Amino acid sequence: MRWLSQNWETLLQLTASHLALVLPSVVLSFLIAVPIGWAAQRRRWARDPALTLVGILYAIPSLPLFVLIPVMFGLGLRSAANAIIVLTVYGTAIMVRSAADAFASVPEDARLSAAAIGHSSWQRLWMVELPLAIPVMVAGLRVLVVSTISMVTVASVIGIQNLGTLFTDGFQRGIVAEVVAGLVVTVLLALVLDGGCILMARLLTPWTVSQRRVRGASAWT
């Protein structure tokens, strides 16, 4: 507690740098993965190669990648861009599979009905498939957010500032309270953003809430 009272400014600063790495990575992963996941689901031939490729990407350990990406892209080892690229690689690997599953969860009847009432395939995607894919998509997004928050701490060993810096600094100077504070804040941050995802899903899919209410009501009658 004493460590915390003396260092809360550092803690806030590191939390801010942590989020500055996590949020762009999550958004980029999501934007890259959803079209790939959609294509993998809609074009049969693309599914296996796409899923195998993301499986291979996901198998690569993160620490070596933090070293190899800057060499390949000519970036600074300690640059934020390096961390964001690495995190986006893993994030995309996680999210492609979820996105493919999410589009697979859209009932075929709904797709056919949308076609029958004259929706173009573009309208069908935006007005039918995407909304119905939200619940499964958000399940994937939650895994993406929580894993990214945890994984970015690895970047601290090569000198990229984030909450993981509390682990390296605490370890080197032998301050247990600092490491514990880092662990607690990282996990709390994951819980808060995870809760945010759940809330967002509720707001985006009001029909699932009313379905829940109907089911709850029928259980009482």
Add this chain to the structure above:
Amino acid sequence: MDLIQQAFAWLIAPTSWIGDSGIARRLSEHLVFTVVVVGVAATIALPVGVVIGHTRRGTTLVSAATGAARAMPTLGLLTLLGLGLGIGLVAPAIALIVLASPSLLAGAYAGVQSVDRQTVDAARAMGMSEPAIIRTVELPLAAPLILGGLRSATLQVVATATLAAYTSNTGLGRYIFAGLKGREYAELIGGSALIVALALLLDGIFALVQRVTLRDPHRLPVTTERHHP
């Protein structure tokens, strides 16, 4: 691209491979550490997962464990245990056993739970004891998913064993930390490439083993890994 050439030169130089911090030594440390950690984790987690899958009690334990393992930063656990237990292999070994267990637990649980209830009831109706049902019916049918759990746990440990070099003098991760500290870029990049190659090799071996076990003519096709919200 000079750096890549230097790293390649380092990788193929015979002198890099011998000695106390040579590649041969570091590679075997890394592999032995991985095998021991996965072995211990499997001894603990697999039986628990099988029992949970069989009795269907304690399923919340599985989802809580996998969720917590995902949110828990590996480096935080490593450095905390390192501070408590000192520099050496014990701290990273414990941290990695903790982190590898949820994948194994989830694989065993999902595998056993996915076995058709009618199959299990048929075995029970034939008069098989519960342990016999687990051994001769559920385990063989659950094998693909258990193997899947073993695969993700192994990959996770191989990757994290790299980080273990931060708090102890072991494994291929040493090249990264020593390289960063001494600005030995050939070693840093060459070592990183070796770790990536090792992880992909192990993943490939698991993929092959999974394919072969699935092709077993005595086995009915089993649906593997289905994600449901």
